[in-house]
Amino acid sequence: MSEDDGSLSEDGGSDETVRKVEPSRLPLPLTPPPFENFIPEGDTRKRSVCRSCGQILYQNPRIVVGAVCVMNRRFLLVRRAIEPRIGAWTFPCGYMEMNETTREGAAREVREEAGAHVEVEDLLAVYSLPHISQVHMMYRARMLTPDHAPGEESLESRLFEWSDIPWDDLAFPTTHWTLRDYARADGRTDFAPFDRPEPG
Amino acid sequence: MSEDDGSLSEDGGSDETVRKVEPSRLPLPLTPPPFENFIPEGDTRKRSVCRSCGQILYQNPRIVVGAVCVMNRRFLLVRRAIEPRIGAWTFPCGYMEMNETTREGAAREVREEAGAHVEVEDLLAVYSLPHISQVHMMYRARMLTPDHAPGEESLESRLFEWSDIPWDDLAFPTTHWTLRDYARADGRTDFAPFDRPEPG
Structure with missing residues (x-):
C-alpha cells in the first residue's frame, strides 16, 4: 500500500470490494460465474452483465x-x-x-x-x-x-x-x-x- | 414508489443495484451464477460468496x-x-x-x-x-x-x-x-x- 493513498484496502486497486473465503470452507465448486463486461444500451460505461440472467452488476464507490x-x-x-x-x-x-x-x-x-x-x-x-x-x-x-x-x-x-x-x-x-x-x-x-x- | 422514500430506485427495494439487460441482446445463457449467502468467518453479516472461486461480493450503500x-x-x-x-x-x-x-x-x-x-x-x-x-x-x-x-x-x-x-x-x-x-x-x-x- 502506498503511504499517501488514504486507503483502507490492502492493494489500493480498483477491485477492493473483493475478498476471498478459504476454498475448503465452500460448498462444491461449480462453473465460473458467467459475467461479461460491455456497455449496456443507453449507458456510457462498461458494466458487468450476467450472461445467464441479464442482471447488470453495478460497481460504485x-x-x-x-x-x-x-x-x-x-x-x-x-x-x-x-x-x-x-x-x-x-x-x-x-x-x-x-x-x-x-x-x-x-x-x-x-x-x-x-x-x-x-x-x-x-x-x-x-x-x-x-x-x-x-x-x-x-x-x-x-x-x-x-x-x-x-x-x-x-x-x-x-x-x-x-x-x-x-x-x-x-x-x-x-x-x-x-x-x-x-x-x-x-x-x-x-x-x-x-x-x-x-x-x- | 412511495412518495417520501426519497428514492432514485424504481422499486425502493434493497436490490436497487440491479438492472436487467434484454436477454436477447446477451451471449449464450449459461448456468446461474453460483453465489450463496452465509456469514464468512470473522464477519458479522451474511455476504454473497461465489461457490466457484470464493470471492465475497460485498453490497454497500x-x-x-x-x-x-x-x-x-x-x-x-x-x-x-x-x-x-x-x-x-x-x-x-x-x-x-x-x-x-x-x-x-x-x-x-x-x-x-x-x-x-x-x-x-x-x-x-x-x-x-x-x-x-x-x-x-x-x-x-x-x-x-x-x-x-x-x-x-x-x-x-x-x-x-x-x-x-x-x-x-x-x-x-x-x-x-x-x-x-x-x-x-x-x-x-x-x-x-x-x-x-x-x-x-
Whole structure:
C-alpha cells in the first residue's frame, strides 16, 4: 500500500470490494460465474452483465464512516488487529453497511472496534479517494461513558491526550488528515466539512 | 414508489443495484451464477460468496451526487426522460461512478443531464436513506456559462426563477429537501451541510 493513498484496502486497486473465503470452507465448486463486461444500451460505461440472467452488476464507490471520539479532551484510538496496517493506530472507522445512516454507521464502528458508546456530532470531513473509489465521511463524536474495550478487529483501545497521540504510528493518511482537521475545527460548531481534494 | 422514500430506485427495494439487460441482446445463457449467502468467518453479516472461486461480493450503500446549479438567481432543472418519475423535474443528480470525486461526479451529472458546465461549490446536504441504502450528497454549483441542453436522460432543461420552479411536479422528496435547504443556506458560505435524518 502506498503511504499517501488514504486507503483502507490492502492493494489500493480498483477491485477492493473483493475478498476471498478459504476454498475448503465452500460448498462444491461449480462453473465460473458467467459475467461479461460491455456497455449496456443507453449507458456510457462498461458494466458487468450476467450472461445467464441479464442482471447488470453495478460497481460504485464505497463509503467509509468513522468518528473522532472524545471524552474530557482525550481521544479514543484503537490498534488494528487486521490488515492493512496491522498494529497501527486509528480512530474507529470502516465500511458503511446496508440499511444504516452515515451516523449510525460511524456509531456502529465505534461499538465494534472500540466497545464504546457515543453521540455522533458534526460532520468533520468528506474525503474523496478516486483512485480507490472511496468516500470517507468522518464525524466528531462525544463518548457517553468512559468505557471502551478492543473489539475483534482491534488489538487494543486507549484514550490519549492530544500530545500523546502516536503520530508516527497512525494507520492511514486519512487518519492524519482527520485528526489535523479536528484541530482546525476545534471550538467551532457550524462549519463546512473539510474536503479532499481541496475544491477548485 | 412511495412518495417520501426519497428514492432514485424504481422499486425502493434493497436490490436497487440491479438492472436487467434484454436477454436477447446477451451471449449464450449459461448456468446461474453460483453465489450463496452465509456469514464468512470473522464477519458479522451474511455476504454473497461465489461457490466457484470464493470471492465475497460485498453490497454497500450507494452515493447519489447532485448539484443545484445557479445562473443569475435562476435555477437549472431537467425533466426526467427515464423512470422512475419520468416527466417530473429535478436538478441534475445521479449515482456516483468509480474513480471520481464527489464534486467531479456532481459536475458530470450536470454535463450529462443538462449539458451545462459548472463550478461545484459548497456541500449543501447529506441525506441518508437507509431503507434503500443510499447517501445523497448535494452541492451548490455556479454555472460558468448560461448554456444548457437536455442530455439522453432528460426531456427538457430549463432555467427557472425561484418562484417559477414547478414545486408540484418535482421528481423526488430529496429534490424538495435540497431546494428547501438551498433556501435555508442562502447567503451563507461556511455552514454544516443539512442532514437527514436530523441528528440526535
